[in-house]
Amino acid sequence: MDTRVCNSCNGSGKNQYINKDSSCNSCGGSGSYPEINREDVLNLIISTGGDKSLKKSYSSNGCYGNPLKARAYFVWRLARFHGGLDTSMPSTAYLWSGKDPYKKELEEFADDVAKTYLGTSSAAVIKWGHVMGMIRG
Numbered sequence: 196m197d198t199r200v201c202n203s204c205n206g207s208g209k210n211q212y213i214n215k216d217s218s219c220n221s222c223g224g225s226g227s228y229p230e231i232n233r234e235d236v237l238n239l240i241i242s243t244g245g246d247k248s249l250k251k252s253y254s255s256n257g258c259y260g261n262p263l264k265a266r267a268y269f270v271w272r273l274a275r276f277h278g279g280l281d282t283s284m285p286s287t288a289y290l291w292s293g294k295d296p297y298k299k300e301l302e303e304f305a306d307d308v309a310k311t312y313l314g315t316s317s318a319a320v321i322k323w324g325h326v327m328g329m330i331r332g
């Protein structure tokens with residue numbers, strides 16, 4: 196399986212901010228990230244009862260040092276943003292996954308999730324386009 200070096204600790208596995216002897220708050224101490232397992236992420240954010248849909252709520256608790264949980268929160272939150280369900284910027288999601296070396300792939304994944312489960316990925320873009328005066332009408 197493909198892995199990439201953690202962008203927070205650069206592979207040391209050590210926390211770069213508070214207690215330097217504790218494990219990295221992004222990768223959890225392994226120093227690297229595994230490639231994204233979409234199925235594992237979807238299992239956390241798609242409700243299984245009845246029709247499969249994006250969960251209405253998903254807590255960011257537990258993202259500390261837990262790449263899978265942080266990725267699930269990131270994809271859930273960005274998909275909602277792309278789908279127009281959340282119009283505020285997903286800054287907390289970037290707080291937990293901002294150092295993920297697969298961040299670009301995570302953003303693409305979130306876009307796919309928005310298209311698949313919310314039917315759109317352009318609502319937030321259109322809304323912000325209006326706000327910023329880039330789209331008229």
Ligand SMILES: [Zn+2]
Pocket residue numbers: 201202203204205206208209219220221222223224225226227
């Ligand atoms: Zn790390």
